[in-house]
Amino acid sequence: MAGYGWGRRALPVGVGAVLGAALVVEVLAVLLLLRRRGRGRGGGAADGEPLPFPFLPLGALLFLLGNALENARRFVTASPSTRGVMLAGAGQGWEYCYSCQTHVPPRCGHCFACNVCVLRRDHHCTLLGQCVGHQNYRYFLALLLHGSLALLFGGVLNAEAVVTTLQEGHPTQTILLLVLPWLMFLMGQVNVVAFAYAFVTDACIVGFLFATGFLLFHSLLALRGQTTKEWFEGDRRYDLGWRDNLRQVLGEKWPLVWILPFIASPLPGDGITFPTRCPPAESPPKTRHL
Numbered sequence: 001m002a003g004y005g006w007g008r009r010a011l012p013v014g015v016g017a018v019l020g021a022a023l024v025v026e027v028l029a030v031l032l033l034l035r036r037r038g039r040g041r042g043g044g045a046a047d048g049e050p051l052p053f054p055f056l057p058l059g060a061l062l063f064l065l066g067n068a069l070e071n072a073r074r075f076v077t078a079s080p081s082t083r084g085v086m087l088a089g090a091g092q093g094w095e096y097c098y099s100c101q102t103h104v105p106p107r108c109g110h111c112f113a114c115n116v117c118v119l120r121r122d123h124h125c126t127l128l129g130q131c132v133g134h135q136n137y138r139y140f141l142a143l144l145l146h147g148s149l150a151l152l153f154g155g156v157l158n159a160e161a162v163v164t165t166l167q168e169g170h171p172t173q174t175i176l177l178l179v180l181p182w183l184m185f186l187m188g189q190v191n192v193v194a195f196a197y198a199f200v201t202d203a204c205i206v207g208f209l210f211a212t213g214f215l216l217f218h219s220l221l222a223l224r225g226q227t228t229k230e231w232f233e234g235d236r237r238y239d240l241g242w243r244d245n246l247r248q249v250l251g252e253k254w255p256l257v258w259i260l261p262f263i264a265s266p267l268p269g270d271g272i273t274f275p276t277r278c279p280p281a282e283s284p285p286k287t288r289h290l
């Protein structure tokens with residue numbers, strides 16, 4: 001299914017790209033600082049020896065950020081909406097959407113932010129301005145994975161830079177700086193460089209916790225074959241066992257989709273009909289509200 005334009009979604013992806021590039025530049029500066037301090041402490045090369053360029057950690061960060069950005073781009077463009085999809089007939093479990101004025105299949109839900117019905121709708125991602133649904137769930141999960149790893153990487157490196165910068169100071173000062181960077185800076189306890197490292201550390205750790213929480217929750221949902229709404233309702237009629245559940249949302253090559261977004265992994269379903277673990281006739285009756 002083709003995407004239906006970037007529109008307002010170009011802004012968050014562009015901001016993400018700029019922040020990612022800023023993180024790369026900042027981490028490069030941190031890596032060079034740590035090498036220089038390491039040499040000064042006698043932990044690395046001898047004085048006067050050229051500093052080795054940190055290819056490996058920088059390459060790892062670029063891989064994680066590049067992966068996250070490409071997954072974000074594909075998440076936004078692989079629209080899971082019903083626009084352009086032939087929705088012929090109204091079988092069992094279909095409902096009528098008064099906003100779109102059409103019958104929609106099971107697990108489909110109307111998004112008032114996107115102003116369209118979304119196939120196997122999970123939720124609307126406010127940060128990227130796109131719904132998470134049948135077509136882009138894979139990119140959503142991979143974005144969370146690589147984004148959280150990149151943030152953890154940046155946070156650990158910056159925390160190391162804070163410790164290195166305050167090497168002469170008391171450990172309590174380091175802890176206070178990491179917990180309350182603004183207060184320590186405004187009280188004149190630390191210079192602007194140490195404050196900047198502590199601020200980036202905190203931002204990375206908060207982002208990491210946020211992304212990891214989402215990743216764990218949605219990984220659990222994928223393993224159980226549920227959307228967020230079905231999880232709240234305790235509806236497990238689409239639970240086919242964890243392996244088949246992952247195949248349904250991540251595609252045939254579900255173990256590989258985490259590595260690169262370019263690896264093709266066709267989805268077995270069309271987003272309109274879904275296999276259930278019991279025959280449809282035995283499914284519990286349920287009233288759905290759009």
Ligand SMILES: [Zn+2]
Nearest residue numbers: 097100110117
């Ligand atoms: Zn609708």
Ligand SMILES: [Zn+2]
Nearest residue numbers: 111114124131
């Ligand atoms: Zn939406």
